[in-house]
Amino acid sequence: QSVLTQPPSASGTPGQRVTISCSGSSSDIGSNYVYWYQRLPGTAPEVLIYRNNQRPSGVPDRFSGSKSGTSASLAISGLRSEDEADYYCAAWDDSLSGWVFGGGTKLTVL
């Protein structure tokens, strides 16, 4: 069982806006930055959002992150077929002194 809680699946049609939630605790999300990783089929995970809401260069502004208290969300607007992937949230956990991850959300573009 993963430390951070994500819905196992999400879906949307092209052009729609979808959000993926990530719930944690005071020792992880509540105290530290949240990161989101995208794993496209057959590829290695890549950082999509860092430090709650920052996008690495090359990541479209259709992707956005937010955090409130012990929860975080990833929003994808203008959904495209190429967004179909697995998405993972992560945060540093002060009690573990290590990284914790969510179980991952499989996004399907209908």
Next chain:
Amino acid sequence: QVHLQESGPGLVKPSQTVSLTCTVSGGSISSGGYYWNWIRQPAGKGLEWIGRIHTSGSTNYNPSLKSRLTMSVDTSKNQFSLKLSSVTAADTAVYYCAREVYSGSLVGWGLGTMVAVSS
């Protein structure tokens, strides 16, 4: 751009020790003062952080694995390694390595190496 590639034995017998290596290309493992991480993913489950090692040699291990885990860095080969002892079926997973940069992001993940624990 720094890329990482994991390698390992594939199949390990229960109670044995598995050794995995992550080879760094496109940059020196000893420059920049980064942390080098190991993460694993059992089939159908989420990602689990295993631990990390700094270029100085200092380590942080997942408490659930700490008693069985050893990490090391070999700057001459531009590699870092993981040894996990007394493996069981619960250790069957795809193992990934990644570099932790200053923003905290884990970057340059390899495609992973599968470790199956079976007699």
